[in-house]
């Protein structure tokens with residue numbers, strides 16, 4: 303039986319008047335997060351509160367009330383909601399006493415244990431110091447509430463009274479993200495289930511790129527899970543790995559909260575990107591037959607070809623008619639686009655097609671050639687290995703992993719040389735614009751307008767922060 307001690311919070315404040323026998327609807331967000339903080343982004347959010355929020359606007363919109371905020375020079379990603387948590391946040395008057403679900407935490411030493419395989423509730427209760435009679439009563443209560451079995455790997459928070467009275471101990475067990483069990487011995491043995499308030503907040507944020515989009519997004523306190531959604535919405539239109547300093551982005555998206563803890567991010571409703579003097583919009587329309595992101599006139603952003611054969615990587619050499627070959631030393635054209643990435647980075651088929659060649663030669667190293675249709679073919683060079691089971695004749699889907707970055711053949715470092723040919727001639731895929739218009743029905747078009755017109759004003763009102 304092992305107990306892993308993870309966190310101890312003690313307070314110098316002693317307040318003998320605040321017992322643990324009254325259940326009041328009070329909790330302090332800070333304490334809650336410290337105790338149940340976990341891996342959510344909420345700590346990131348708090349950490350980046352170097353600043354103040356200047357603007358806050360409330361909108362009535364698509365999904366009832368939307369709450370959004372604007373980000374300024376010093377604005378941190380504080381979030382507000384109209385849906386008050388059922389267990390509200392409240393700090394005590396002296397600013398030091400902290401309540402956790404009605405309990406004055408300054409009265410207790412708090413430790414967080416992780417249940418191991420052999421841990422049983424009765425043993426746990428006994429180890430806390432409850433009397434055998436109390437343990438029997440608590441087990442009976444726990445059975446009634448259906449929590450007599452505690453799952454391994456779950457955390458149990460144990461509050462031990464600083465006055466040494468063991469019966470005052472309280473044990474917290476998070477049954478699920480939104481249900482918390484409270485097991486206490488005083489003033490009488492009882493097991494209470496607290497329903498934690500789960501709700502969705504719509505959040506708006508914007509930023510200016512200093513190094514990369516990814517850093518700028520994280521810098522604004524936006525949950526890292528949003529990166530994939532941004533990528534999905536914009537990768538078809540923009541080379542997200544080659545944005546410039548000063549490029550700007552704006553987002554409107556959902557965050558899923560339980561009490562004061564950010565659990566995950568939800569939909570990315572709208573995204574805007576300004577780069578190279580152009581503006582890009584993508585709106586998520588999911589109540590139609592071809593759900594996905596659509597641009598500001600209702601054309602799908604999704605294209606026949608991915609913008610790049612890697613999800614993460616940077617362009618190290620562009621397609622060009624002439625360049626000095628780094629190894630051979632002579633001037634020759636570069637019929638591909640090189641994406642530098644660590645060896646082993648997955649290489650993706652940019653479109654559906656059939657594998658024509660899966661082979662190796664001294665120049666290309668290990669490479670794959672795919673025919674997409676009568677007109678277009680693509681090649682991927684210098685792989686360290688092929689994807690398992692991939693061979694000539696195989697059908698591949700867009701985004702399917704076909705191999706991994708390496709530096710086989712003529713290569714000075716790990717990269718994939720991506721070659722795109724049209725009617726047998728190598729061309730620059732970044733300049734080829736092939737999209738497949740999806741025709742929305744009249745009814746779907748209406749849904750598009752409705753969504754776009756709800757979020758476009760929000761996007762417009764997001765203010766960028768300014769660096770001083």
Ligand SMILES: [Zn+2]
Pocket residue numbers: 619636638639640718719720
């Ligand atoms: Zn190349």
